[in-house]
Amino acid sequence: MSEHLQILLKDIKEPDLHTLEGYEKRGGYQTIRKVLQMDPLKVIEEVKASGLRGRGGAGFPTGLKWSFVPRDTGKPVYLLMNSDESEPGTFKDRVLLEKNPHLCIEGMLIAAWALQSNWSCNYIRGEYAYPYERFNNAVKEAYEKGYLGDGVFGSSFKHDMVTHRGAGAYICGEETGLIESLEGKKGQPRLKPPYPAVVGVYGCPTVVNNTETLATLPWIMQHGGSEYAAIGTEKSTGTKLFSASGHINKPGVYEVELGYPILDFIKNECGGILDGKELKCIIPGGSSVPVLKADELEGVNLDYESIQAAGSMLGSGGFIVMDETTDMVEVALNLAHFYAHESCGQCTPCREGGHWIEKIFKRIAFGQGTERDMDLIKDLCKQIGGHTICPFGDALITPALSCMKKYPDEFKIKIERALNGNPVKATDLHYTF
Numbered sequence: 001m002s003e004h005l006q007i008l009l010k011d012i013k014e015p016d017l018h019t020l021e022g023y024e025k026r027g028g029y030q031t032i033r034k035v036l037q038m039d040p041l042k043v044i045e046e047v048k049a050s051g052l053r054g055r056g057g058a059g060f061p062t063g064l065k066w067s068f069v070p071r072d073t074g075k076p077v078y079l080l081m082n083s084d085e086s087e088p089g090t091f092k093d094r095v096l097l098e099k100n101p102h103l104c105i106e107g108m109l110i111a112a113w114a115l116q117s118n119w120s121c122n123y124i125r126g127e128y129a130y131p132y133e134r135f136n137n138a139v140k141e142a143y144e145k146g147y148l149g150d151g152v153f154g155s156s157f158k159h160d161m162v163t164h165r166g167a168g169a170y171i172c173g174e175e176t177g178l179i180e181s182l183e184g185k186k187g188q189p190r191l192k193p194p195y196p197a198v199v200g201v202y203g204c205p206t207v208v209n210n211t212e213t214l215a216t217l218p219w220i221m222q223h224g225g226s227e228y229a230a231i232g233t234e235k236s237t238g239t240k241l242f243s244a245s246g247h248i249n250k251p252g253v254y255e256v257e258l259g260y261p262i263l264d265f266i267k268n269e270c271g272g273i274l275d276g277k278e279l280k281c282i283i284p285g286g287s288s289v290p291v292l293k294a295d296e297l298e299g300v301n302l303d304y305e306s307i308q309a310a311g312s313m314l315g316s317g318g319f320i321v322m323d324e325t326t327d328m329v330e331v332a333l334n335l336a337h338f339y340a341h342e343s344c345g346q347c348t349p350c351r352e353g354g355h356w357i358e359k360i361f362k363r364i365a366f367g368q369g370t371e372r373d374m375d376l377i378k379d380l381c382k383q384i385g386g387h388t389i390c391p392f393g394d395a396l397i398t399p400a401l402s403c404m405k406k407y408p409d410e411f412k413i414k415i416e417r418a419l420n421g422n423p424v425k426a427t428d429l430h431y432t433f
């Protein structure tokens with residue numbers, strides 16, 4: 001594996017890092033002490049200078065988002081850490097919550113000071129029982145030490161932090177779905193604008209940031225925004241966590257500087273393709289982004305601009321690798337099943353269309369496809385894309401369209417076999433749901 005600067009995963013293998021003592025032994029909670037002496041607006045300027053972009057998927061500049069929060073409205077400002085992490089292929093925040101929860105807390109405190117927020121919450125995915133326990137224990141330790149609560153670190157700043165465990169819904173990762181859920185309602189996204197920075201939890205200004213985004217802040221505030229901006233590329237600064245899975249020898253979570261070549265990442269970090277097989281394609285940023293074929297990866301780097309120019313997105317960094325044996329009809333079906341199941345049901349095109357798409361992919365996969373099925377799916381996708389309250393509708397159609405666009409013959413062969421009376425047998429598939 002090549003050497004990469006480790007901002008987030010440094011010391012991650014130390015068995016006591018998750019304890020307050022283990023974290024402080026390695027310099028933890030020093031930066032927040034310094035930050036509490038700074039003008040909060042200067043902190044925002046420093047984060048802007050770092051070029052840090054949100055690691056939750058959209059890549060929105062963090063400092064800029066904070067600057068949208070209105071000050072002196074008389075209303076409290078809330079800070080939410082988004083640890084919902086339910087996008088298929090994404091499991092990077094989990095590592096931070098489990099192994100370095102105090103880094104996340106220090107990051108939250110830095111953001112809280114910048115925003116002058118006295119209350120924050122970490123919204124953790126329901127299935128993350130162990131990360132929840134680890135994070136909660138860290139919060140307790142921080143309270144006991146006086147790092148949270150009234151007079152944080154002996155200052156006059158008050159900050160309370162709670163942990164909220166979701167119930168296992170992917171849509172609660174969408175920031176306004178998360179806010180609704182936190183308020184005790186169904187996790188159904190709100191129309192935007194207004195954006196949460198202005199109207200969020202209980203109508204108050206609210207900043208929602210991803211776990212990795214917030215965990216990066218202690219390093220930025222320790223070393224300075226310009227030092228962070230010098231890492232990576234001009235527009236994609238810093239390092240990023242990638243959770244690598246699929247047909248590779250070394251699945252896991254890796255931290256690399258943005259701008260690192262994808263093919264090097266597959267070879268060096270992922271350890272190459274399993275059983276010496278050929279690479280077929282990847283999904284670079286979690287299941288909601290388009291597939292990139294092996295022959296499209298030459299010269300493409302792990303950064304926002306390079307992946308976009310290649311026709312996909314960096315997203316959350318959920319890096320899924322598929323080898324030559326992968327059946328793309330099954331990939332499309334598997335993901336369609338996920339999205340149909342996870343639709344919150346609020347918007348008709350998504351609630352109904354998701355199931356229709358799954359149903360059609362299922363009949364193609366099971367040897368009952370008809371001549372018009374691919375056009376039918378494309379037509380359905382047109383009715384869903386851009387016609388829903390939140391981007392879930394677009395997330396749903398992306399894998400469906402991209403699998404069919406990149407590998408049309410795999411769909412056509414199955415359909416032709418069905419039409420010629422030689423259908424694919426169910427036993428040839430991996431379909432288990």
Ligand SMILES: Cc1cc2nc3c(=O)[nH]c(=O)nc-3n(C[C@H](O)[C@H](O)[C@H](O)COP(=O)(O)O)c2cc1C
Pocket residue numbers: 053054055056057058059060062082083084085086087170171172173174175176208209210211213214390391392395
């Ligand atoms: C369907 C859907 C699911 C999402 N899931 C997550 C998630 O699990 N974690 C996350 O940080 N952001 C998720 N997002 C993005 C959030 O809405 C939001 O942009 C993000 O939390 C902002 O933090 P950042 O600016 O630090 O990236 C999701 C968005 C959508 C549309």
